Amino acid sequence: MKYSEIFQPIRLGSITLPHRVIMGSMHLGLEGMPATAERMIAFYGRRFDGGACFITTGGISVNHEGKGSNIFFNFQKDEDCKELSIVAEALKPKGIFCAQLFHAGRYSYHRELVAPSALRAPINRYIPKALSEEEAWKTVEDFGDSAVRAREVGFGAVEVMGSEGYLINQFFSPVTNQREDYFGGSSEKRMNFAIEVMKNIRKKVGNDFPVVYRMSGIDLIPGNPTFEEVITLAEKLKETGADALNIGIGWHESRIPTISMLVPRGAWAKISGKIKAKVKDIPIIASNRVNMPETMSRILKENEADILSMARPFLADPDILQKIKTDQEERINTCIACNQACLDHTFKEQMVSCLVNPSANRELEIDKLEKAEKKHVVIVGSGPGGLESARVSAGRGHKVTVLEATDRIGGQLNLAAQIPGKSEFFETIRYFQNELKALGVEIRFGHKATVESILDLKPDAVIFATGVKPREFVLPGIEKKKTASYADYLSGKFTPGEKVAVIGGGGIGCDVAHKLTEEEAPTIETYFQKYNVPTYTEAKIQPEKSERKVSIFRRSGKIGSGLGATTAWALLQELENKDVGFYTSLSYKEVTDKGLVVETKKDGALTIECDSIILCAGQLSEVGVYEQFLQKNVGIPTFLIGGAKDASGIDAKRAMLEGFEAALSIGTRRN
Numbered sequence: 001m002k003y004s005e006i007f008q009p010i011r012l013g014s015i016t017l018p019h020r021v022i023m024g025s026m027h028l029g030l031e032g033m034p035a036t037a038e039r040m041i042a043f044y045g046r047r048f049d050g051g052a053c054f055i056t057t058g059g060i061s062v063n064h065e066g067k068g069s070n071i072f073f074n075f076q077k078d079e080d081c082k083e084l085s086i087v088a089e090a091l092k093p094k095g096i097f098c099a100q101l102f103h104a105g106r107y108s109y110h111r112e113l114v115a116p117s118a119l120r121a122p123i124n125r126y127i128p129k130a131l132s133e134e135e136a137w138k139t140v141e142d143f144g145d146s147a148v149r150a151r152e153v154g155f156g157a158v159e160v161m162g163s164e165g166y167l168i169n170q171f172f173s174p175v176t177n178q179r180e181d182y183f184g185g186s187s188e189k190r191m192n193f194a195i196e197v198m199k200n201i202r203k204k205v206g207n208d209f210p211v212v213y214r215m216s217g218i219d220l221i222p223g224n225p226t227f228e229e230v231i232t233l234a235e236k237l238k239e240t241g242a243d244a245l246n247i248g249i250g251w252h253e254s255r256i257p258t259i260s261m262l263v264p265r266g267a268w269a270k271i272s273g274k275i276k277a278k279v280k281d282i283p284i285i286a287s288n289r290v291n292m293p294e295t296m297s298r299i300l301k302e303n304e305a306d307i308l309s310m311a312r313p314f315l316a317d318p319d320i321l322q323k324i325k326t327d328q329e330e331r332i333n334t335c336i337a338c339n340q341a342c343l344d345h346t347f348k349e350q351m352v353s354c355l356v357n358p359s360a361n362r363e364l365e366i367d368k369l370e371k372a373e374k375k376h377v378v379i380v381g382s383g384p385g386g387l388e389s390a391r392v393s394a395g396r397g398h399k400v401t402v403l404e405a406t407d408r409i410g411g412q413l414n415l416a417a418q419i420p421g422k423s424e425f426f427e428t429i430r431y432f433q434n435e436l437k438a439l440g441v442e443i444r445f446g447h448k449a450t451v452e453s454i455l456d457l458k459p460d461a462v463i464f465a466t467g468v469k470p471r472e473f474v475l476p477g478i479e480k481k482k483t484a485s486y487a488d489y490l491s492g493k494f495t496p497g498e499k500v501a502v503i504g505g506g507g508i509g510c511d512v513a514h515k516l517t518e519e520e521a522p523t524i525e526t527y528f529q530k531y532n533v534p535t536y537t538e539a540k541i542q543p544e545k546s547e548r549k550v551s552i553f554r555r556s557g558k559i560g561s562g563l564g565a566t567t568a569w570a571l572l573q574e575l576e577n578k579d580v581g582f583y584t585s586l587s588y589k590e591v592t593d594k595g596l597v598v599e600t601k602k603d604g605a606l607t608i609e610c611d612s613i614i615l616c617a618g619q620l621s622e623v624g625v626y627e628q629f630l631q632k633n634v635g636i637p638t639f640l641i642g643g644a645k646d647a648s649g650i651d652a653k654r655a656m657l658e659g660f661e662a663a664l665s666i667g668t669r670r671n
Helices: 036-049 078-091 133-153 167-172 192-205 227-239 269-276 293-301 312-316 320-325 343-347 363-367 384-395 424-438 451-455 486-490 507-517 524-530 568-577 624-632 652-664
Strands: 010-012 015-017 021-023 054-061 096-102 157-162 211-218 244-249 284-286 307-310 376-380 399-403 442-444 461-464 468-470 482-485 499-503 549-554 581-584 586-591 595-600 604-609 612-615 619-621 638-640
Touching: 036 054, 036 078, 036 363, 054 078, 054 157, 078 096, 078 133, 096 133, 133 157, 133 192, 157 167, 157 192, 167 192, 167 211, 192 211, 192 227, 211 227, 211 269, 227 244, 227 269, 244 269, 269 284, 293 307, 307 312, 312 320, 376 384, 384 399, 384 424, 384 461, 384 652, 451 624, 461 624, 461 652, 468 486, 482 486, 486 507, 486 612, 499 507, 499 595, 507 549, 507 568, 549 586, 549 595, 549 604, 581 604, 624 638
Parallel strands: 021 054, 021 307, 054 096, 096 157, 157 211, 211 244, 244 284, 284 307, 376 399, 376 461, 399 442, 461 638, 482 612, 499 549, 499 612, 549 581
Antiparallel strands: 010 015, 468 619, 586 595, 595 604
C-alpha cells in the first residue's frame, strides 16, 4: 500500500481507530428541512460506507443562547434530541458518531447572544450580553449536561468546540475577555472556563466515554494568547481528561485566510506540530487544507499530527479513503477549497453541498430514484457542467458521448487554474479525466458540433454545455494600447506590460489582477512570512510590492461583488496590499496615448496611465448550435446548462449543479 502510514491504528481514549483520518465537524444546514433525520443518515452513512471511521457532527448548541443561528440543534430541546437519536442509532453500526458541543458566544446570529464581555464581534451586528459569573458557571454545567445527553442519545463520543473564536475561545483571549473574576483578569484565569468545561464533562460522562477537545492553536487576531499560553492550556486540558486535542486555526473575524484556495496545502499542520512537540501522551489532531494523500502522508511522517481531521474533502468525495487505500488516488474528487457551496451556504443558512460534488447532501433524493432506462446521451462541451453531466449520466448506466471542440477537457476551468492559489482546479480536471475513462465515456476532441454531427450519433437526449465567450468591448482609441481578453491572457496568448488597466471588476477581473500582481502561489514558508504568523500575537498581512501597477475599473457596484462571501475579503485584501487601484461608479470615455480616460462620479474625468488593457467586461452565452438544433424540431429531449443557459454571474458551482440535475432527469423518474 502506497500510503500505509495513513492506515495505522491509533488509540483515542477508550476506543481504537483503524486509521489516522477522521471526518471533522461541518454544519450541514439540514435542520428544519423535511426529513432532516433521514437526510443526515443518508449523508453521514455515505461517508461511513466510504471508509470514515469517526465522524463529528456540525455544532450542536449546549443551550439556547449558544445557537449559532435559529437553525442549530440544541441539546436542551427534547424534540431535537429525539431527531438526533434516530440518526445516532442508525449510524451506530457503521462507526463512531461524535457530537460537537457548541456555544457560539458573540458569534451567535440572534439577539439573545452572550459572551465573556459585552464586546460586539466585527462580523456580527448584535452586541452580546456579558455573562455574570453565576451564568458562566451555569454554562459550564450546560456543557457537561449536553455531553451526558449526547451519550444518552446514542453518540459514541463528543468534541468540545473551544476554537475558531466561539465562546470558550473568547474566554481565553484578552481581546474578548475583560472580566475581573474567576474567569478573567489574568492569563491563568482566562483559561479557567475551558478547564472547568473539560472537568465538568469528564466528571459527568466518566472515563470511558471519548472526549475530543478542539482548541485554538493560533487565533490569528493581534493581541491574542501567546504560544506559551496555548501550551499551558493544552497541558491543563490533557490533565483534566481530554482524550485528544484537535487543533483549530484562526477566528472567523481574522484577516488571515486559513481554509481557502489561497492557503498552501497542509500549512496549518505546522501549528499542530509545534503543539505535538510539547504535549505528549494524547493524540494531536491537525486540520485545514488537508485534501490529498501526499499532504496527509507528509504531515504524519513529519510528526506534525497523530490524526488528520478533514471535513470538506469528505464532502467532495465520500470515498476518498477507500480510493487511497486501493491506490486509486487519481480518481479522488479533490476538495478545491473554494467554499462556494459549503461555507458560503452555511453563512446564508442554506443547505450545504459541494461545487465539485453536487450529490453531497442530496443522497436521499438520489436513493429514491428508480434505475434509469439506458439511453444514448450526447453532451456538447466539456466544461464543468458538461463534465458533471457526463459523469452522472454514465454512472446511471447511459451510453455517453462528449463532443469537445478543443483538444482538452475542462473549458474555463483551465483558465481559472492559472490564477495563483487556484491551481486546485487542475485536480478537478484530473479527476474527470480518470473518472470518465473508468465509466466508459467517449470524448471526441477537436469536434466542433453541428446539428448534423449530433444527429448522426442517434442520441436519445442532448445536453448543450457550450459555455460562454468574452463580451466584445468597444472604446475610442483602444487600439493605441496592447489589448486582449481575459481568456487570451490566462491562456498565455497575451503578455501585458508594467501598467495594466483591467476593464471589469467582477470575479474574473479580480482574479486577473491577482495573477498580474502575483505570478506564483506562495509556499508554506512564504505564506507564513506574508502574514507574520510566527509572532503568534501580531499575525497580520505584511506590505508587499508588485512589479506591475494594476488598476481595476467597474462601471457600477463594488469591486469583486459576486465573489464568495467567505473568500472575497481575502482576495481583495491581497489586491489592496499590492497597491491595486480600484475605480468604480464611472463611465469609459476613451484611450489616449497616456492611458485610459474615465469619468467618475466622485472625481470627474481621470486619466489612468497604462500600457496594456485586459478586458473582463462580461460574457455572452454560446448558443448557436443549440438554437439551430431546436429549429430542427426533432423531438429529442434537449437541455441547456451553465453559461450557455445564462452567462450572467455564471460560475462552476451553478454549471455543475445544472449538469448534475439534467443528467439525473434522463431516462428515469422518482418513486
